[in-house]
Amino acid sequence: MEARRKWIQLAVLAALIAVLPFFFPSGYYYRVGALIFVNGLSVIGLVILIGYAGQISLGHAGFAGIGAYACALGPQHLGLHPGLALILGAVISGLLALLIGRPILRLKGYYLAVATLGFGILVSMLLTNERALTGGPDGISVEDLGLRALLRDLGWRISGGEFWYGASGIALLVGAWLALNLFDSPTGRAMRSLHGSEVAASTVGIDVARQKLRAFVISAVYASVAGSLLALQNGFITPDVAGFMHSIEMVTMAVLGGVGSVLGATLGAAILTLLPQVLTVFAEYEQLVLGAVMILVMIFLPQGLLPSIARRLRGRGE
Amino acid sequence: MDALLQFIFSGVTVGAVYALVALGFTIIYNASDVVNFAQGEFVMLGGMITVFAHQAGLPLPLAALLAILATAAIGVALNKLAIEPARGAPVVSLIIITIGASILIRGAAQLIFDKQLHRFPAFSGDDPIRVMGATILPQSLWVIGGALVVFFGLWLFFTRTLTGKAVLATANNRVAAQLVGINTSWVMTLSFGLSAAIGALAGVLVTPITLVAYDVGVGLALKGFAAAMLGGMGNPKGALVGGLALGLLEAMTAGYLSSQYKDAVAFIVILAVLFVMPQGIFGKKSTERV
Amino acid sequence: MSLLDVNGLGITFGGLKAVNDVSFSVQPGEIVSVIGPNGAGKTTLFNMISGVYQPGRGTVALDGRDVTGIAPNRLAEMGLSRTFQNLQVFQEMTVLENVLAGYHLQERGPVLADLLSLPSMRRRAARAREGARGLLARVRLDKAEGQEAGSLSYGALKRLEIARALALRPKILLLDEPAAGCNAVETEEIDALIAELAAAGIAILLVEHDMKMVMRISNHIVVLDHGEKIAEGDPATVSRDPGVIAAYLGAEETEAADADG
Numbered sequence: 001m002e003a004r005r006k007w008i009q010l011a012v013l014a015a016l017i018a019v020l021p022f023f024f025p026s027g028y029y030y031r032v033g034a035l036i037f038v039n040g041l042s043v044i045g046l047v048i049l050i051g052y053a054g055q056i057s058l059g060h061a062g063f064a065g066i067g068a069y070a071c072a073l074g075p076q077h078l079g080l081h082p083g084l085a086l087i088l089g090a091v092i093s094g095l096l097a098l099l100i101g102r103p104i105l106r107l108k109g110y111y112l113a114v115a116t117l118g119f120g121i122l123v124s125m126l127l128t129n130e131r132a133l134t135g136g137p138d139g140i141s142v143e144d145l146g147l148r149a150l151l152r153d154l155g156w157r158i159s160g161g162e163f164w165y166g167a168s169g170i171a172l173l174v175g176a177w178l179a180l181n182l183f184d185s186p187t188g189r190a191m192r193s194l195h196g197s198e199v200a201a202s203t204v205g206i207d208v209a210r211q212k213l214r215a216f217v218i219s220a221v222y223a224s225v226a227g228s229l230l231a232l233q234n235g236f237i238t239p240d241v242a243g244f245m246h247s248i249e250m251v252t253m254a255v256l257g258g259v260g261s262v263l264g265a266t267l268g269a270a271i272l273t274l275l276p277q278v279l280t281v282f283a284e285y286e287q288l289v290l291g292a293v294m295i296l297v298m299i300f301l302p303q304g305l306l307p308s309i310a311r312r313l314r315g316r317g318e
Numbered sequence: 319m320d321a322l323l324q325f326i327f328s329g330v331t332v333g334a335v336y337a338l339v340a341l342g343f344t345i346i347y348n349a350s351d352v353v354n355f356a357q358g359e360f361v362m363l364g365g366m367i368t369v370f371a372h373q374a375g376l377p378l379p380l381a382a383l384l385a386i387l388a389t390a391a392i393g394v395a396l397n398k399l400a401i402e403p404a405r406g407a408p409v410v411s412l413i414i415i416t417i418g419a420s421i422l423i424r425g426a427a428q429l430i431f432d433k434q435l436h437r438f439p440a441f442s443g444d445d446p447i448r449v450m451g452a453t454i455l456p457q458s459l460w461v462i463g464g465a466l467v468v469f470f471g472l473w474l475f476f477t478r479t480l481t482g483k484a485v486l487a488t489a490n491n492r493v494a495a496q497l498v499g500i501n502t503s504w505v506m507t508l509s510f511g512l513s514a515a516i517g518a519l520a521g522v523l524v525t526p527i528t529l530v531a532y533d534v535g536v537g538l539a540l541k542g543f544a545a546a547m548l549g550g551m552g553n554p555k556g557a558l559v560g561g562l563a564l565g566l567l568e569a570m571t572a573g574y575l576s577s578q579y580k581d582a583v584a585f586i587v588i589l590a591v592l593f594v595m596p597q598g599i600f601g602k603k604s605t606e607r608v
Numbered sequence: 609m610s611l612l613d614v615n616g617l618g619i620t621f622g623g624l625k626a627v628n629d630v631s632f633s634v635q636p637g638e639i640v641s642v643i644g645p646n647g648a649g650k651t652t653l654f655n656m657i658s659g660v661y662q663p664g665r666g667t668v669a670l671d672g673r674d675v676t677g678i679a680p681n682r683l684a685e686m687g688l689s690r691t692f693q694n695l696q697v698f699q700e701m702t703v704l705e706n707v708l709a710g711y712h713l714q715e716r717g718p719v720l721a722d723l724l725s726l727p728s729m730r731r732r733a734a735r736a737r738e739g740a741r742g743l744l745a746r747v748r749l750d751k752a753e754g755q756e757a758g759s760l761s762y763g764a765l766k767r768l769e770i771a772r773a774l775a776l777r778p779k780i781l782l783l784d785e786p787a788a789g790c791n792a793v794e795t796e797e798i799d800a801l802i803a804e805l806a807a808a809g810i811a812i813l814l815v816e817h818d819m820k821m822v823m824r825i826s827n828h829i830v831v832l833d834h835g836e837k838i839a840e841g842d843p844a845t846v847s848r849d850p851g852v853i854a855a856y857l858g859a860e861e862t863e864a865a866d867a868d869g
Contacts, residue, residue: 291422
C-alpha cells in the first residue's frame, strides 16, 4: 500500500523529467530545468527536517555553500576530482551538522530559527570575507566535472544544458527515492512522531534529540549535494549561494509546495525557480510578486499547494 | 583609552537603533506570538518616506511625522491583511508570511521610491561634540535619547495605563484576556501600529548618520531579532539591553579585531548565549504541561 | 524487591508543593490505583515517575535500579510505558503508524538501511506491523488502521494510546484516566483489558476517576490530597478511611458550592 504510493510518486516525477524537454521552445530551458531539479533536491532535504521531524532551519543555505565551495576549492587546492569534491563537501556538511546540531536542536521555535539563521550567516560571511581563498563576493570559477567529455569520447554528444538537465534530474530522483524510503521506515516514523508530540515520542522509547539530529544531518547533506551540483553546472559560484535569502527561498519552496510531501516540495521548487524567469520582463516587480505569493499561499493554502489541491480533489470525489 | 570611548560611543548609537528594532519585535511578539521579520522594513520606510516628503517640500519635522504615521498605518494593514487571516498557523507559516511581507514592502519601496542611497540633514548640525578625547555626533545623541524616551514611554504605557495592561494580559493568556473582556484583536492592531511607528522613528533618527536605501531593512531586522533573542524574546528590558550589548559588541569587534567580521562576532555570541541559556538572558523558563 | 518503588517523591511549582513526600510500591502483576480530588497531584506524580518532569525530591526505583529523573525514552527501554490524560497522539500519522511508533525500540535499525529501504529494514518493519495489527485488533481499531489518527473519536484515541503503550511490551504500564470520556461499554472493555494485562504479569499503575472501576479492579489504592498521600491500602480499607471520605466530601462540597454560584 505505502510501497505502491512511493513508486507512483517516483514514476510521476520520472515521467515529468523525461517528457518535459519535448515542450522546450529552446535549449535555454534545459538550464532552467536543471536549476529546478537542484533546488528541488535541497528542498527535499528540508522536507525531511521540517515536514518529517518538525524542526525549522533558516540557515540551510550555509550547507549549500559548503557543498558549492568544496567543488570550487577541492580541485584547485587539493587536486581532487570535482566529483570527489562533491562527496568531500557532503561529508564536511554532515559532520558540521552533527557538531552544531546537538546544541542547536535543543532550541525550539523562533530560538531554533535564529540559531540556524546565525549559522547560515556565519558561513556566508566566511565565504565573502576570506577573499584569498574564496575570491570574495565576486565569486570563483568551478572546474568542469569532465563527465560530458567522457560521454563525448564514447560517441554521445550532448549540450551542457542537456547533460546537466539529465544529471540533476537523476540526482533529484535519487533524493526523492531516499526521502520516500525514509518516510515509511522506522527512522522516518520516529522523526514524524516528534512532529506530533515530543513527550509521547520519548515515552515510547524514541530518543528525541537523536532523531532530530539525524534529520538535521540528512537534510544538511541534501543541501550540500545540491550546492555542489549548482556550482558544477554553472561553472561559477558566489557567496550568495550561502546567503540568508537563499535559505529563505529554500524554506519558502518547501512550504509553498507542501512541506510534508516530497512531490509537493519539488513543485514548490519549480514554481519559485520559474517565477523570476517568467517575470524577467517585469524584473522590477519580481520582489513584489514573490512577497505577495508567499503571503497568499500561507493564508489560503496553509498546507502548501499540493496537499491542499489533493485534499480538495479528494473532497470532491467523495 | 580615547579609542575605547570612541568605540563605546559608536556602539551605543548603533545599539540604540538595534534596541528600537528589538522593542518593535517585542511588542508584536507579546501581543500575538508572531516574530515580525518585516520589522526592519518599518525602519527603512521611516527613513525613505521622510526623505521623499522632505524633497517634496515638507519641512523636516512634518515629513518625519508623516513618515511615522504612514508607517504605522502600513503596520496596521500588515496585521489586518496578512497576520489576522493566518491566526493559529504554525510558526513556520508565520515566519514565511512576515518574510514575504518584508520582501513585498521592499519591492514596493524600490518601485515607488528608487534604489539610491539617501539622507537628510542632521537635526542639530554635523559638528562633532568632543568628550574626553573622543567625539560624538549630535545626531547620535538624538538616536540614544530617542531609544531611551521610547523605552520609558513603553514602560509607562505597560505599567500605568489600562490599554498597556490589556496588552500584557493578552500576551500572558489570550483566552483569559478575552474572557475578562479585552478586545484582543484591537490589542494586536495597536501593537502592530505602535511597533511600526517605533521602527519608523528609528529610521528617522538614524538616517542622517547611516543613510537609507530600499534594502537596509533585512540587515536591521536580523540584528534587531538577534538583539531581542539575546535579551529574551518578549521582554522589553531584554530588548533594550540586548540591543545595546549587540551594538557595543560590534563596535568593539570592528575596532579591535576586524571590521569585516563585526557582524559575525555578534552572531557567534548569540549562538553561544542560546546554547548556554536557551531562553535568552532575561527569558523565563517554562515547563511544558502534558 | 518491588517492581516499582517510589520513595519520598516531591516537586514544587512556583513555590507550591504540587506533590510532597509520596511513597508507595507496585509488585509485578499488581493493579495499583492513585486516586484523589482534582488537583491532588496525580498526573504530576505520573509525570515524575515516567521521567517527563524532574522530581525535586525523592527517588524512583525500577526493578531495584535507581531511575530518578532518567529520560522517558531510557525508562521505556527498561520496561516502563504510559498513556496520557490529555491525549498525546501523533495526529498526522495513521492509526497503524501510531502503534508502530510504539514498536520503535523493536523495529529500529541502522539509518542507512532505512534510507535505502534494505530488506533488513523491511523485515524489521514487517514484524512490527504484524504485532501492531494484533494490538489494534485487541483494542478493536483494526478497521481504522489506515485512517489519520486525528480523525478518530475521543474514546478510540484513548484505546489507541493504550495499544501504543502495549507495543513496548512493558513490565509496568502507567494509565492516566484510561476510561475518561468513554461510555459504559467502552469502560467495561478497558476494565477487562486491564485485568487481562495484570493476569499476564504486567504491573498496572492507574489514575482513574471512575470510583466503581477503581474499587472493582485495584489490588491496592494510594490516595492523594493537596499533593500528599493521605491514605493507602486495599479498596475496602481505603473506602472506610475517614480522612479519605473527608477529602472527597470536602471536594464535593466545594464543587456543589461552585455549581450553586
